[in-house]
Amino acid sequence: MTNAISAHGLALIQELEGFQAEPKQLPTGGWVVGYSHVRTEQPGEAVNENEAIELLTGDLATFETLVNTLVTQPLTQTQFDALVSFAFSVGSEAFSKSQVLRRVNANDYLAAACAMEAWRKSDVGGELAIIDSLVCRRAAEKALFLKQLPYAAAPSVFVRPQLDHAAMILGAPVAYTPAPEVGTIAPQQPKQEAAQRLTEILSSEPATEALLLTQVIADEAVEQDGEITTAHAKPVARLDFEPPIAPRCSKPVDKKSLFSKFQFKNEQTVGEVVMPASKAMSAESLGLAALMLCGLGLTGTAVSLLITGVGDVADYAGAAALGTPGIAGVLMAAYGLWRSPRAKPALVQA
Structure with a gap:
């Protein structure tokens, strides 16, 4: 059976992604507009909300196909919506290798929902940090994923919760990093190759280049125990x-x-x-x-x-x-x- 994103799931993704009417440049290149729609060639014109929804619907089609293809277990509508939102957030490659997908295909839906919480970090200025918006998004996707999952009642006076030490490993972080605004991070500059960088350094310092390229052997060089002893090189004991x-x-x-x-x-x-x-x-x-x-x-x-x-x-x-x-x-x-x-x-x- 082929599933499709519902109106409720689409509205949730719109709320989580946020609307950008004007194109804004990304650090990795390209421009983002609407609901995380990326333009690679030119920034293009601004869009209204209806146009942004059409762009988002087209972008989500790829992830709907991805979830329908990789998931081998039956899904409810809310589970499908949550997985599409999660895959759209982390990317196709990360979703295909994630524990979330493995747990779903193993028919372990509770573990799959808990595995979503681990995806809460992002690269901010070259460093990985826990983003508050990602924490909230994972909680919303987890709640949506479990919404239609049947469960038995457990009276608190009978089933009194105890601390789970394994869950504490993930635990609450010491500090959260607020999500940076789109367009505030400068595009990344291409890194120079090591050989190119070395060539630039040597060209800026001719004396160093001449010294490194000059091979000096003293006239009094003698061979001793199979080693040549010069003023520039002494044999290592x-x-x-x-x-x-x-x-x-x-x-x-x-x-x-x-x-x-x-x-x-x-x-x-x-x-x-x-x-x-x-x-x-x-x-x-x-x-x-x-x-x-x-x-x-x-x-x-x-x-x-x-x-x-x-x-x-x-x-x-x-x-x-x-x-x-x-x-x-x-x-x-x-x-x-x-x-x-x-x-x-x-x-x-x-």
Whole structure:
């Protein structure tokens, strides 16, 4: 069965969208006139209310077809009107991917109505904010959607409501942002490509461009351990965790100075005391140990929540939210400690 918007639904959308007689420019380009009718080429002439209603009726036809095509469950007239208004507000792509549509097609109309309330933010000056008008619109669409849905009476003295912690997650925001007036937000400027921006910077600073494009190699450049050492580039010290054993010394080894003769491949002097690889890796080991302790703490908190909680959905959800990263942190820390390399210092002749 193909549904169509009713006169009541059309009047609600007119009230929620607001009437604009004169074309006003949009931040994304184009002009809006009447009841959210967009002109892309030219602003055009002003319209009266009858002309605006005709434009709105033509725009809603696309969303009537969309709802009739995507919804697989039977709908009452008020449910259809509410879904058309909701789809017209959020857009075709967002509606097709929304939980509202999924819940409707799953024959869960109450959950679908509640899912509408999540769509209350909009981009205002480059930042997402909760808009008071969107909160009111979602409430009107939700009420219209549930208007003809049958429900059983529930005496308050018998069914006393309790606080729903899951609903508090969505909850009331700290502050609302009033809906900006149409035409008050300047059109967005196209963003420059990174390469184009870099070209402009270099062209404005010739000295910087010349420096970046000049490759300087000093005459005294020498190759050392497979690396070229110049005045402009020094080799980065590498910590070799398995240095070769130095040739045996014919002289007897002084046991007192045995531990003062450790040397690694990345050092250029012999006979100095250098930091063992174990100390170099101590920071990483401390980090892994801290990660393991944090993971154990989260896991313990999750277990405590399961034991001391009342066993409702909120307890299980909280335990899962704490236990999952906790167990993951313990496993990653254990794996990191197991894979940590261990340096093998070599003795070299002084």
